[in-house]
Amino acid sequence: MFAIFTDKSLREFIEAGRVNGFKPPQADSLISDDLAATIVDGTIVFTHREDTEETPTIFVSLEAWEFFALSESEHRPGYSELMFRFFERVHRASKSFAQNDISIPRNWVKYSYRNLVAFFAVPKLPGWTAPYRWIAEKLPSGGACFWRVTGQGDEIRLEDFSPDYGLLEILQLIWRDTVRSTLDRLPPHEPAANYLQHTVDLSRETSQQVTQKRSYSSWLPLLSSSQRQVLIGTDSGALKVRGQAGSGKTLTLELRALREVYAAFDDGRTYRVLFLTHSWAMQEQVETSLSELDERGLWRQYIDVVPLPFLQESIQGSLPEGALLLGDDSLEGKKKQLDIIIDSVESVANSTGETYTNDVSQLIQLAIDDDNRGKYRTALAWQLMREFVEVIDANRLKPGVNSLKRYLQLTREEWMVPLSKEADRQFSFAVYRLYVARLVEEGQITTDQAVDDFRAYLEGYAWNLRRSTEGYDLIIVDEFHLFNDTERYLLHLLTTDPEIYPKLILAVDPAQSPFTLLTGINSSDLSRLGTERFGSGQAESIELAIIHRFTAKIHRFVSHIYDSLPNLIELGSDWTYSLPTSSGSSDANDGAVPKLYFYGEEEIIPRSVELALKANSQLAGQGRVALIGLTSADLAKLRDSVCANEGVKKNFSY
Numbered sequence: 296m297f298a299i300f301t302d303k304s305l306r307e308f309i310e311a312g313r314v315n316g317f318k319p320p321q322a323d324s325l326i327s328d329d330l331a332a333t334i335v336d337g338t339i340v341f342t343h344r345e346d347t348e349e350t351p352t353i354f355v356s357l358e359a360w361e362f363f364a365l366s367e368s369e370h371r372p373g374y375s376e377l378m379f380r381f382f383e384r385v386h387r388a389s390k391s392f393a394q395n396d397i398s399i400p401r402n403w404v405k406y407s408y409r410n411l412v413a414f415f416a417v418p419k420l421p422g423w424t425a426p427y428r429w430i431a432e433k434l435p436s437g438g439a440c441f442w443r444v445t446g447q448g449d450e451i452r453l454e455d456f457s458p459d460y461g462l463l464e465i466l467q468l469i470w471r472d473t474v475r476s477t478l479d480r481l482p483p484h485e486p487a488a489n490y491l492q493h494t495v496d497l498s499r500e501t502s503q504q505v506t507q508k509r510s511y512s513s514w515l516p517l518l519s520s521s522q523r524q525v526l527i528g529t530d531s532g533a534l535k536v537r538g539q540a541g542s543g544k545t546l547t548l549e550l551r552a553l554r555e556v557y558a559a560f561d562d563g564r565t566y567r568v569l570f571l572t573h574s575w576a577m578q579e580q581v582e583t584s585l586s587e588l589d590e591r592g593l594w595r596q597y598i599d600v601v602p603l604p605f606l607q608e609s610i611q612g613s614l615p616e617g618a619l620l621l622g623d624d625s626l627e628g629k630k631k632q633l634d635i636i637i638d639s640v641e642s643v644a645n646s647t648g649e650t651y652t653n654d655v656s657q658l659i660q661l662a663i664d665d666d667n668r669g670k671y672r673t674a675l676a677w678q679l680m681r682e683f684v685e686v687i688d689a690n691r692l693k694p695g696v697n698s699l700k701r702y703l704q705l706t707r708e709e710w711m712v713p714l715s716k717e718a719d720r721q722f723s724f725a726v727y728r729l730y731v732a733r734l735v736e737e738g739q740i741t742t743d744q745a746v747d748d749f750r751a752y753l754e755g756y757a758w759n760l761r762r763s764t765e766g767y768d769l770i771i772v773d774e775f776h777l778f779n780d781t782e783r784y785l786l787h788l789l790t791t792d793p794e795i796y797p798k799l800i801l802a803v804d805p806a807q808s809p810f811t812l813l814t815g816i817n818s819s820d821l822s823r824l825g826t827e828r829f830g831s832g833q834a835e836s837i838e839l840a841i842i843h844r845f846t847a848k849i850h851r852f853v854s855h856i857y858d859s860l861p862n863l864i865e866l867g868s869d870w871t872y873s874l875p876t877s878s879g880s881s882d883a884n885d886g887a888v889p890k891l892y893f894y895g896e897e898e899i900i901p902r903s904v905e906l907a908l909k910a911n912s913q914l915a916g917q918g919r920v921a922l923i924g925l926t927s928a929d930l931a932k933l934r935d936s937v938c939a940n941e942g943v944k945k946n947f948s949y
Contacts, residue, residue: 296338296357297357297440297466298319298339298340298354298357298360299339299341299352299353299466299469299473300352300353300354301341301342301352301353302350302351302389302390303343304330304342304343304346305341305353305382305389306386307326307330308326308382309383309386310327311326311327311330312379312382313379317381317382319360319361319364320332320334321334325480325481328344328481329343329344329481330344331477331480331481333473335469335473337357338357340469340473340477342473342478344478346474346478347474348471348474348475351393351434351436351438352466352467353439353440354439354441354463354466356441356442356443356444358444359416359429359441359444360381363381363417380417380418381416384415387575388431392433392434392438393437393438393439403415404619406453407453410432410433411430411432412453413429413431413445413453414429414431415427415428415429416428426446427444428444428445428446429441430443430451430453432458440458440463509588510587510588511550511553511588511589511590514546518550519543522547525548525551526547526551526554528551533796533797533798533799533801534800534801535800535801535802535803536548536801536802537803538802538804544802544804545580545581545584545802548771548773548800548802549585552568552570552594552769552771553588553589553593553598555768555769556568556594556598557593559597560591560593560597566769567597567598567766567767567768568597568598568599568767568768569599569601569771569789570598570601570771570773571601571602571603571606571770571786572602572624573624573625574624574625574626575624577602577774578601599767603746603778603782603785604624604745604746605624607745607749610752611748614740614745618738619737619740620739620745621741622742628743629743632741632743633673633676633677635733635734636679636683636726636730637667639726639727639729639733640662640672640676642729644663654716655716655718655719656714656716656719658675658713659675659714662675673816674816678712678713679726681712682723683727684779684780684781685712685779686705686711686712687702687724690702693731694727694728702720702724703717703720703721706934706935706938743782746781746785747781749785750784750785753788753789754788758788759793762790762791762792762793763791763792766789766790766792767789767790767791768790768791768798769798769799770789770790770799771799771802772786772799772800772801773802774803774804775801776803776804787799787859787860797859848887848888892906900929900932900936901936903933904922904937904940907920907922908937
């Protein structure tokens, strides 16, 4: 038989289940003040206070539910997480089915046939390695039916599956009869009860709280002056929007996306908007808000709202068979990365901790001495995740012959994680080896690794052929502060026309810390040791409008670079910076036109240094030469190349 939910009752059940457990109720009961469970002929009906007879229903196989629930008595690891993920996937898939397109995360390995869809019922968790898959169906009523779960030796092709629609009709009758009788059992609604719930999750702000059930036109006269600036914006180039939670960033971005779509439609232009989010939860909220705001029914045709990993699948295609993405989106993926790194730190600390005790810095020693999920070990895992992405992977130092030697030879820069001692870096690379081995063993790649592969694709000829028709005219990035350098680098490659400055809107919250979000630790909870890498204070932003250091023509060239790569040049969350529009040089002495040189990837660093040294010698001490890299990894390579030349140190500063 089946359990019957609606969108609201399933959401309420998941929230209650995280506290009370996810076992099927054995008798009629009140799950919460807003949710009742009723058993009718073996069917469990969950009714929310706001449900009606016509509310679209979600049917979930009780056999599948009970199969996974039995794991509790078997004491399998990860039970609570398993059951939460089981119902979370049902809820997310049902939300997707209610829309025109079925956008299921790539890591679920989806297959479709007509209205039927198959996907992994739970993620890969400890104790659960068998690939159990749902067979589900999008129903014409807007609801969904999760028919059954299949496993190894019990596979069914979607083409061969025959749904029992007669049973569905009986279940629908049970639903309608039960709604009428159940609502009387719920206690009177008291508004004050909203303040007494067991959990208050501010990250799950509902779409109605954002849109307040107003349409696009009704919001326009209510916007503040700064929100109107975002709405009108610029016709080209990038716009950075800063504001703390509750300042209306997301709402304003949604209105701007609709404004662009409406204007293009009225002009008869083809126009594509990418609204990029960091998580599926945020994607769901934005899509629901756009549906409520859009008064012309155009957004779904012209606006793609996706997390970055799903965008990669839609453009580049699925991962190779046997490879799974770690996490369903960037946010979850990074949390899972942290978990693997923490486990790897535990293994290295236990196996070689005695070796490192007297040599490593105090930052690592605190982590070695800490509990496995303690704050210092978690903080070190965050540091190492940055080191792996920004230094080791950026320099292509994957485990192999001489990889450790090459890693130890890298010059440490100020921007890098503070691994000042050689023993620190030996410890780091030992953790990295275990981290990569774990990923290979489980057939998983991280979102950062996938993004790095995606970048290579976007820089290739295949995407260049498709870019004019499949690229985006406007890219909006919400929660830009949560995207790392690897992810930010992709944005300018996704636009329609590479010959014009990318049109981007980047929204950041200066008060949000990615470190705190991912680790659950505030930097104030740690000692002063190393906390400069985790958080930052508030700094006053002072802008000087005239540049005296370089000529007008060089200024125009620097401006061109800044406008071409607005997503990369970032001074930090505490600073707001706009490139000055004028130079201190007079029109009569605005300097020579800059020359451009083009080299391959292997040649560009040594050739650039060669040109810089030549220019420096010609100046004969009467000027200065700057070598500028686009990414942090470039800086170390430039410095090493400069230092390899004799007699350089007296002429160059770093």
